[in-house]
Amino acid sequence: YMGPSGQLDDLVNHSCDPNAGLRFTDDGVILVALRDIVSGEEISWDYSTTLAQSNWHMICQCRSPECRRVIGNFDTLSPDRQEFFRARNLVAPYLRRKDAVLPVRRAG
Template sequence: MSSLILKDHPLLGKTVVALRNFRNGEEIMEFSGPQVKEEEIPALQKPEDDRYLQIGRDLYLGASGGFDDFFNHSCCPNAGLVEKDGRFFLTAIEEIPAGEEILWDYSTYMDERDWEMDCLCGEKICRGVIRDFCFLPEALRNKYLHLGIVPKFIADQYR
């Protein structure tokens, strides 16, 4: 039985919502999909259509066809992606009650220098634009690094 449901979102098309409570630190789902090199990614018309998750300097995880393609970004996320032995697990970083959207901060997995998109998350602390991890305020970078929701290829730059 699924603990997640896909719902329509007025601005973003789709969003993933929790069907049950998740405890802080609980794994929500593993992200999967084909691993592709940067030059193998087809040119995209709109940044919103980008389903490619950066998992290495020149390595991306493509769409899986599952819920993991639809989790939206927030500048005030309730989840984060934890890398474990080259696998990626969306994990609650606070208590997530049933009925709540599950959101993570895309900037935690971005180190590209040439890609950004406008943010529509609507949070009071919204940064306005989603861009590379290195551009986050230092306190926020440290928070995310401490939570363990930054992939190795980025976190290694801050050791």
């Protein structure tokens, strides 16, 4: 949906049950595994973790048992799922809670 950026996100598809997520840091966006990923398994992230106040939506065909069928804004996720991503710092900065203090990896 974001269009080709020439970056890593061009190569990673959506899943409602992703095995990875995007972490936004001062050094850029980092792809982070949510669990062990086996050789040959497609890497995926949940597009909703970057969407706020958008009219964009996508019909999902991820075939996951957790498939939501329509992908939209972050607030369309259940509160538990929103907290899952927030607790792991895997949401865009504008979706973070205002009171949250999240660690940021620094180049050293």
